[in-house]
Amino acid sequence: MNVNHILHIQDDNVVDTLRNFLSGWWAHVELDAIFAPVELPDRGGVVAEVIEDPDGLKKVNPFLPVMSSNSAPMVDGFLKDHPGGRLAVMLRPCELRALVELQKRNRVQFSTSAKNNHHKSLFIIGVDCPGTFSPPEYARHVEAQLDDAEMIKVALAYGSQESYIPYQVRAACQMCDSPAPLGADVVIGSIGTAPLGYLLAISSDAETDASLKLTRNTDGLAAESEIVHREIMVGKLADKRSKLRADLISKHSGQAESLNSVMALFARCTLCADCLDACPLYDGELAGMLGVRESQQRTHPLLTELVGVSRWLASCSGCGMCQEVCEHGVALTPIVTTLSHRIQHELGYKPGDPNQRLPWNG
Ligand code: SF4
Ligand code: SF4
Ligand code: SF4
DSSP: OOEEEEEEOSTTOHHHHHHHHHHHHHHHHTOOEEEEEEEOGGGOOEEEEEEOSGGGGGGBOSOSSBOOOOOTTHHHHHHHHSTTOOEEEEEOHHHHHHHHHHHHTTSSOOOSOGGGOTTOSEEEEEEOOOOOBOHHHHHHHHHTTOOHHHHHHHHHHHHHHSSOOSSOOOHHHHTOSOSSOSSOSEEEEOTTTGGGTEEEEEESSHHHHHHHTGGGGSOSBOOHHHHHHHHHHHHHHHHHHHHHHHHHHHHHHHHHTOHHHHHHHTTTOOOOOHHHHHOSSOOSTTTTTTTTTHHHHHHSOHHHHHHHHHHHHHTOOOOOHHHHHOTTOOOHHHHHHHHHHHHHHHHTOOTTOTTSOOGGGO
16 A cells, blocks of 8 residues: 655745755665756756766756656666666656566566565656646747746646646647556655645555655655545546547547548658657567568568557557657657557556556466
Protein backbone atom coordinates (compact mmCIF):
# COMPACT_ATOMS: atom_id res chain seq x y z
CA MET A 1 0.00 0.00 0.00
CA ASN A 2 1.17 3.52 -0.84
CA VAL A 3 2.56 5.74 1.92
CA ASN A 4 1.53 9.37 1.42
CA HIS A 5 3.66 12.09 2.98
CA ILE A 6 2.78 15.74 2.96
CA LEU A 7 5.04 18.56 1.85
CA HIS A 8 3.72 21.96 2.85
CA ILE A 9 4.45 24.56 0.18
CA GLN A 10 6.87 27.12 1.57
CA ASP A 11 6.49 30.84 0.75
CA ASP A 12 3.94 30.07 -2.00
CA ASN A 13 6.77 28.56 -4.02
CA VAL A 14 6.07 25.03 -5.22
CA VAL A 15 9.38 24.72 -7.11
CA ASP A 16 11.56 25.74 -4.15
CA THR A 17 9.55 23.45 -1.88
CA LEU A 18 10.41 20.51 -4.12
CA ARG A 19 14.07 21.57 -4.40
CA ASN A 20 14.39 21.75 -0.62
CA PHE A 21 12.79 18.34 -0.27
CA LEU A 22 15.18 16.86 -2.87
CA SER A 23 18.15 18.45 -1.19
CA GLY A 24 17.28 16.89 2.19
CA TRP A 25 16.48 13.57 0.56
CA TRP A 26 19.82 13.55 -1.32
CA ALA A 27 21.66 13.76 2.01
CA HIS A 28 19.49 11.12 3.72
CA VAL A 29 19.88 8.46 1.03
CA GLU A 30 23.48 9.50 0.21
CA LEU A 31 22.76 10.00 -3.44
CA ASP A 32 25.63 10.26 -5.95
CA ALA A 33 23.70 11.78 -8.85
CA ILE A 34 20.24 12.51 -10.20
CA PHE A 35 19.03 12.79 -13.79
CA ALA A 36 16.29 15.42 -13.73
CA PRO A 37 14.68 18.25 -15.71
CA VAL A 38 16.53 21.53 -15.18
CA GLU A 39 15.65 25.05 -16.27
CA LEU A 40 17.53 26.42 -19.25
CA PRO A 41 18.94 29.95 -19.03
CA ASP A 42 16.76 32.91 -20.06
CA ARG A 43 13.54 30.96 -19.62
CA GLY A 44 14.38 28.73 -22.56
CA GLY A 45 12.39 25.80 -21.17
CA VAL A 46 13.74 22.64 -19.54
CA VAL A 47 16.13 19.87 -20.47
CA ALA A 48 17.05 16.69 -18.60
CA GLU A 49 20.54 16.87 -17.11
CA VAL A 50 22.77 14.87 -14.82
CA ILE A 51 23.37 16.56 -11.45
CA GLU A 52 26.29 15.27 -9.39
CA ASP A 53 26.37 18.00 -6.76
CA PRO A 54 23.33 18.79 -4.57
CA ASP A 55 23.91 22.49 -5.37
CA GLY A 56 22.69 21.67 -8.89
CA LEU A 57 19.22 20.92 -7.46
CA LYS A 58 18.64 24.69 -7.46
CA LYS A 59 17.94 24.40 -11.21
CA VAL A 60 15.59 21.40 -11.07
CA ASN A 61 12.07 22.14 -12.21
CA PRO A 62 9.69 19.33 -13.24
CA PHE A 63 6.66 21.65 -13.09
CA LEU A 64 7.49 23.98 -15.97
CA PRO A 65 4.79 23.12 -18.50
CA VAL A 66 7.00 22.50 -21.53
CA MET A 67 8.49 19.33 -23.00
CA SER A 68 10.92 19.10 -25.90
CA SER A 69 12.14 15.51 -25.66
CA ASN A 70 11.46 12.19 -23.96
CA SER A 71 14.50 11.60 -21.78
CA ALA A 72 13.90 7.88 -21.08
CA PRO A 73 16.50 6.61 -23.60
CA MET A 74 19.18 8.74 -21.92
CA VAL A 75 18.80 6.88 -18.62
CA ASP A 76 20.92 4.03 -20.01
CA GLY A 77 23.90 6.37 -20.56
CA PHE A 78 23.37 7.89 -17.10
CA LEU A 79 23.57 4.42 -15.49
CA LYS A 80 26.61 3.41 -17.52
CA ASP A 81 28.41 6.65 -16.65
CA HIS A 82 27.89 6.04 -12.92
CA PRO A 83 28.61 2.34 -12.29
CA GLY A 84 27.95 1.36 -8.68
CA GLY A 85 26.56 4.81 -7.88
CA ARG A 86 23.44 5.53 -5.84
CA LEU A 87 21.31 7.22 -8.47
CA ALA A 88 17.88 8.74 -9.06
CA VAL A 89 15.89 9.79 -12.11
CA MET A 90 12.96 12.19 -12.20
CA LEU A 91 10.49 11.61 -15.00
CA ARG A 92 7.07 12.63 -16.28
CA PRO A 93 4.52 9.78 -16.61
CA CYS A 94 5.04 9.34 -20.38
CA GLU A 95 8.83 9.25 -19.89
CA LEU A 96 8.46 6.62 -17.16
CA ARG A 97 6.16 4.55 -19.40
CA ALA A 98 8.88 4.67 -22.06
CA LEU A 99 11.59 3.73 -19.53
CA VAL A 100 9.64 0.71 -18.33
CA GLU A 101 9.14 -0.43 -21.93
CA LEU A 102 12.85 0.06 -22.67
CA GLN A 103 13.68 -2.05 -19.64
CA LYS A 104 11.38 -4.84 -20.81
CA ARG A 105 13.20 -4.74 -24.15
CA ASN A 106 16.60 -4.96 -22.38
CA ARG A 107 17.61 -1.58 -23.76
CA VAL A 108 18.21 -0.28 -20.25
CA GLN A 109 18.95 -2.36 -17.15
CA PHE A 110 18.10 -1.53 -13.55
CA SER A 111 16.21 -3.12 -10.69
CA THR A 112 12.62 -1.91 -10.49
CA SER A 113 11.80 -2.07 -6.82
CA ALA A 114 13.59 -0.48 -3.90
CA LYS A 115 12.02 -2.98 -1.49
CA ASN A 116 13.60 -5.95 -3.27
CA ASN A 117 17.05 -4.46 -3.30
CA HIS A 118 18.40 -2.51 -0.36
CA HIS A 119 21.48 -1.70 -2.42
CA LYS A 120 19.30 -0.40 -5.22
CA SER A 121 21.24 1.80 -7.56
CA LEU A 122 18.34 3.62 -9.23
CA PHE A 123 15.46 5.38 -7.47
CA ILE A 124 12.66 6.42 -9.77
CA ILE A 125 10.87 9.65 -8.93
CA GLY A 126 7.72 10.18 -10.99
CA VAL A 127 5.98 13.54 -11.16
CA ASP A 128 2.25 14.13 -11.74
CA CYS A 129 1.83 15.88 -15.06
CA PRO A 130 -1.25 17.91 -15.94
CA GLY A 131 0.09 18.56 -19.48
CA THR A 132 2.78 20.47 -21.31
CA PHE A 133 3.05 23.05 -24.07
CA SER A 134 5.19 22.66 -27.15
CA PRO A 135 8.43 24.72 -26.94
CA PRO A 136 7.10 27.29 -29.50
CA GLU A 137 3.88 27.69 -27.50
CA TYR A 138 5.91 28.05 -24.30
CA ALA A 139 8.15 30.64 -26.02
CA ARG A 140 5.02 32.61 -26.99
CA HIS A 141 4.01 32.77 -23.34
CA VAL A 142 7.50 33.89 -22.38
CA GLU A 143 7.38 36.61 -25.07
CA ALA A 144 4.02 37.70 -23.72
CA GLN A 145 5.92 38.09 -20.43
CA LEU A 146 3.87 35.49 -18.66
CA ASP A 147 5.58 34.62 -15.44
CA ASP A 148 6.81 30.99 -15.09
CA ALA A 149 5.34 30.81 -11.61
CA GLU A 150 1.97 31.87 -13.01
CA MET A 151 2.18 29.25 -15.78
CA ILE A 152 3.04 26.56 -13.23
CA LYS A 153 0.14 27.67 -11.08
CA VAL A 154 -2.23 27.51 -14.04
CA ALA A 155 -0.86 24.13 -15.14
CA LEU A 156 -1.27 22.64 -11.67
CA ALA A 157 -4.69 24.21 -11.25
CA TYR A 158 -5.61 22.59 -14.59
CA GLY A 159 -5.09 19.20 -13.03
CA SER A 160 -7.07 20.30 -10.04
CA GLN A 161 -9.99 21.78 -11.87
CA GLU A 162 -9.78 19.01 -14.46
CA SER A 163 -11.15 21.24 -17.14
CA TYR A 164 -10.27 24.83 -17.82
CA ILE A 165 -6.92 26.09 -19.01
CA PRO A 166 -6.46 29.29 -20.97
CA TYR A 167 -3.74 27.71 -23.11
CA GLN A 168 -3.59 24.71 -25.37
CA VAL A 169 -1.54 21.79 -24.04
CA ARG A 170 -0.03 19.48 -26.67
CA ALA A 171 -2.35 17.15 -28.57
CA ALA A 172 -0.65 14.12 -26.96
CA CYS A 173 -1.29 15.59 -23.49
CA GLN A 174 -4.97 16.12 -24.24
CA MET A 175 -5.19 12.34 -24.74
CA CYS A 176 -2.54 11.20 -22.23
CA ASP A 177 -3.12 7.68 -20.87
CA SER A 178 -2.34 8.71 -17.33
CA PRO A 179 -1.34 12.03 -15.76
CA ALA A 180 -0.03 10.06 -12.74
CA PRO A 181 3.19 8.02 -12.92
CA LEU A 182 3.02 4.24 -12.78
CA GLY A 183 5.86 2.13 -11.39
CA ALA A 184 7.79 4.90 -9.60
CA ASP A 185 9.45 4.37 -6.21
CA VAL A 186 8.18 7.77 -5.18
CA VAL A 187 5.61 10.02 -6.83
CA ILE A 188 5.49 13.78 -6.41
CA GLY A 189 1.74 14.28 -6.36
CA SER A 190 0.58 17.72 -7.42
CA ILE A 191 -2.72 17.13 -9.17
CA GLY A 192 -5.56 18.25 -6.97
CA THR A 193 -3.17 19.41 -4.26
CA ALA A 194 -1.00 22.42 -5.09
CA PRO A 195 -3.69 25.12 -5.01
CA LEU A 196 -4.44 23.95 -1.48
CA GLY A 197 -0.85 24.60 -0.44
CA TYR A 198 0.82 21.22 -0.36
CA LEU A 199 2.40 18.47 -2.45
CA LEU A 200 2.34 14.77 -1.74
CA ALA A 201 5.46 12.56 -1.69
CA ILE A 202 4.05 9.08 -2.22
CA SER A 203 6.18 5.97 -1.86
CA SER A 204 4.93 2.80 -3.49
CA ASP A 205 4.74 0.72 -0.28
CA ALA A 206 5.97 0.57 3.32
CA GLU A 207 9.25 -1.23 2.54
CA THR A 208 10.11 1.19 -0.23
CA ASP A 209 9.14 4.02 2.10
CA ALA A 210 11.62 2.83 4.74
CA SER A 211 14.31 2.48 2.10
CA LEU A 212 13.60 5.98 0.75
CA LYS A 213 13.70 7.53 4.25
CA LEU A 214 10.93 9.96 3.33
CA THR A 215 9.76 10.40 6.92
CA ARG A 216 12.94 12.33 7.68
CA ASN A 217 12.34 15.28 5.39
CA THR A 218 8.61 15.52 4.82
CA ASP A 219 5.97 17.20 7.01
CA GLY A 220 4.25 14.07 8.28
CA LEU A 221 1.70 11.70 6.82
CA ALA A 222 -1.05 13.11 4.62
CA ALA A 223 -4.63 13.09 5.87
CA GLU A 224 -7.06 10.66 4.23
CA SER A 225 -8.96 13.59 2.67
CA GLU A 226 -5.77 14.90 1.02
CA ILE A 227 -4.94 11.48 -0.41
CA VAL A 228 -8.46 10.89 -1.67
CA HIS A 229 -8.70 14.37 -3.18
CA ARG A 230 -5.66 13.76 -5.39
CA GLU A 231 -6.89 10.31 -6.38
CA ILE A 232 -10.30 11.67 -7.36
CA MET A 233 -8.78 14.49 -9.42
CA VAL A 234 -6.28 12.18 -11.15
CA GLY A 235 -9.17 9.85 -11.98
CA LYS A 236 -11.32 12.66 -13.34
CA LEU A 237 -8.51 14.01 -15.49
CA ALA A 238 -7.71 10.50 -16.80
CA ASP A 239 -11.41 9.89 -17.59
CA LYS A 240 -11.71 13.16 -19.43
CA ARG A 241 -8.65 12.35 -21.54
CA SER A 242 -9.80 8.82 -22.12
CA LYS A 243 -13.05 10.18 -23.54
CA LEU A 244 -11.18 12.58 -25.83
CA ARG A 245 -8.97 9.69 -26.95
CA ALA A 246 -11.96 7.43 -27.61
CA ASP A 247 -13.64 10.17 -29.68
CA LEU A 248 -10.46 10.67 -31.68
CA ILE A 249 -9.92 6.94 -32.20
CA SER A 250 -13.48 6.50 -33.35
CA LYS A 251 -13.10 9.46 -35.75
CA HIS A 252 -9.74 8.30 -37.08
CA SER A 253 -10.48 4.58 -37.19
CA GLY A 254 -12.57 5.19 -40.30
CA GLN A 255 -9.88 7.44 -41.72
CA ALA A 256 -7.08 4.98 -40.96
CA GLU A 257 -8.90 2.43 -43.06
CA SER A 258 -9.10 4.85 -45.95
CA LEU A 259 -5.90 4.96 -47.97
CA ASN A 260 -6.82 8.43 -49.24
CA SER A 261 -6.90 9.83 -45.72
CA VAL A 262 -3.62 8.23 -44.70
CA MET A 263 -1.96 9.51 -47.89
CA ALA A 264 -3.34 13.00 -47.20
CA LEU A 265 -1.97 12.90 -43.63
CA PHE A 266 1.52 12.17 -44.94
CA ALA A 267 1.32 14.50 -47.96
CA ARG A 268 3.82 16.92 -46.44
CA CYS A 269 6.21 14.24 -45.15
CA THR A 270 9.76 14.53 -46.49
CA LEU A 271 10.94 11.19 -45.01
CA CYS A 272 13.47 13.11 -42.92
CA ALA A 273 12.96 10.54 -40.08
CA ASP A 274 13.19 13.20 -37.34
CA CYS A 275 10.02 11.73 -35.82
CA LEU A 276 11.67 8.31 -35.57
CA ASP A 277 14.81 9.77 -34.01
CA ALA A 278 12.67 11.53 -31.38
CA CYS A 279 10.77 8.37 -30.44
CA PRO A 280 12.12 6.80 -27.24
CA LEU A 281 11.03 3.32 -28.36
CA TYR A 282 11.83 3.27 -32.07
CA ASP A 283 14.52 0.69 -32.79
CA GLY A 284 14.79 0.52 -36.56
CA GLU A 285 11.41 -1.20 -37.09
CA LEU A 286 10.71 0.86 -40.22
CA ALA A 287 14.23 0.66 -41.60
CA GLY A 288 13.43 -2.07 -44.09
CA MET A 289 10.31 -0.31 -45.36
CA LEU A 290 12.23 2.94 -45.70
CA GLY A 291 14.90 1.15 -47.71
CA VAL A 292 17.61 1.71 -45.10
CA ARG A 293 18.25 -2.02 -44.75
CA GLU A 294 17.74 -3.11 -48.31
CA SER A 295 19.84 -6.22 -47.90
CA GLN A 296 17.78 -7.29 -44.87
CA GLN A 297 14.56 -6.41 -46.66
CA ARG A 298 15.36 -9.08 -49.21
CA THR A 299 15.77 -11.74 -46.53
CA HIS A 300 12.99 -10.57 -44.18
CA PRO A 301 9.46 -10.78 -45.49
CA LEU A 302 7.21 -7.77 -45.17
CA LEU A 303 5.22 -9.63 -42.52
CA THR A 304 8.24 -9.61 -40.19
CA GLU A 305 8.53 -5.86 -40.62
CA LEU A 306 4.82 -5.37 -39.93
CA VAL A 307 5.04 -7.42 -36.74
CA GLY A 308 8.05 -5.32 -35.68
CA VAL A 309 6.09 -2.10 -36.25
CA SER A 310 3.12 -3.51 -34.35
CA ARG A 311 5.37 -4.41 -31.38
CA TRP A 312 6.98 -0.99 -31.41
CA LEU A 313 3.59 0.73 -31.28
CA ALA A 314 2.36 -1.68 -28.58
CA SER A 315 4.94 -0.01 -26.34
CA CYS A 316 4.11 3.56 -27.45
CA SER A 317 4.21 5.77 -24.36
CA GLY A 318 1.99 8.44 -25.90
CA CYS A 319 4.56 11.17 -25.32
CA GLY A 320 3.82 12.88 -28.65
CA MET A 321 7.47 13.67 -29.34
CA CYS A 322 7.14 12.25 -32.88
CA GLN A 323 4.68 15.00 -33.80
CA GLU A 324 6.53 17.58 -31.74
CA VAL A 325 9.72 17.42 -33.80
CA CYS A 326 8.08 17.31 -37.24
CA GLU A 327 8.94 20.58 -38.93
CA HIS A 328 6.56 19.84 -41.77
CA GLY A 329 3.41 19.86 -39.70
CA VAL A 330 2.45 16.21 -40.15
CA ALA A 331 -0.20 15.49 -37.51
CA LEU A 332 1.24 12.20 -36.27
CA THR A 333 -0.41 12.14 -32.84
CA PRO A 334 -3.92 11.19 -34.06
CA ILE A 335 -2.66 8.36 -36.27
CA VAL A 336 -0.10 7.08 -33.74
CA THR A 337 -2.67 7.22 -30.91
CA THR A 338 -5.28 5.42 -33.01
CA LEU A 339 -2.89 2.69 -34.15
CA SER A 340 -1.11 2.18 -30.82
CA HIS A 341 -4.32 1.97 -28.80
CA ARG A 342 -5.90 -0.47 -31.25
CA ILE A 343 -2.82 -2.69 -30.99
CA GLN A 344 -2.68 -2.36 -27.19
CA HIS A 345 -6.38 -3.18 -26.95
CA GLU A 346 -5.92 -6.21 -29.21
CA LEU A 347 -3.06 -7.48 -27.03
CA GLY A 348 -4.68 -6.50 -23.71
CA TYR A 349 -1.47 -4.62 -23.00
CA LYS A 350 -0.85 -1.44 -21.00
CA PRO A 351 2.50 0.16 -21.84
CA GLY A 352 4.46 1.31 -18.81
CA ASP A 353 2.98 -1.28 -16.43
CA PRO A 354 6.02 -2.94 -14.81
CA ASN A 355 3.87 -5.92 -13.79
CA GLN A 356 2.88 -6.85 -17.34
CA ARG A 357 5.27 -8.78 -19.55
CA LEU A 358 5.60 -7.98 -23.23
CA PRO A 359 2.75 -10.04 -24.73
CA TRP A 360 4.94 -11.84 -27.29
CA ASN A 361 7.35 -12.96 -24.53
CA GLY A 362 4.65 -15.17 -23.00
S1 SF4 B 1 1.88 13.05 -22.57
FE1 SF4 B 1 1.06 12.96 -20.47
S2 SF4 B 1 2.82 12.69 -19.12
FE2 SF4 B 1 3.60 13.35 -21.13
S3 SF4 B 1 3.81 15.56 -20.97
FE3 SF4 B 1 1.76 15.16 -21.80
S4 SF4 B 1 0.35 15.04 -20.02
FE4 SF4 B 1 2.48 14.90 -19.31
S1 SF4 C 1 9.40 14.23 -39.00
FE1 SF4 C 1 7.61 14.73 -40.29
S2 SF4 C 1 8.48 15.03 -42.32
FE2 SF4 C 1 10.04 13.96 -41.15
S3 SF4 C 1 9.62 11.76 -41.55
FE3 SF4 C 1 8.49 12.29 -39.69
S4 SF4 C 1 6.43 12.83 -40.44
FE4 SF4 C 1 7.81 12.91 -42.21
S1 SF4 D 1 5.45 6.76 -31.40
FE1 SF4 D 1 5.39 8.95 -30.87
S2 SF4 D 1 4.02 9.04 -29.09
FE2 SF4 D 1 4.68 6.89 -29.30
S3 SF4 D 1 6.48 6.70 -27.95
FE3 SF4 D 1 7.20 7.19 -30.05
S4 SF4 D 1 7.41 9.44 -30.04
FE4 SF4 D 1 6.13 8.90 -28.27
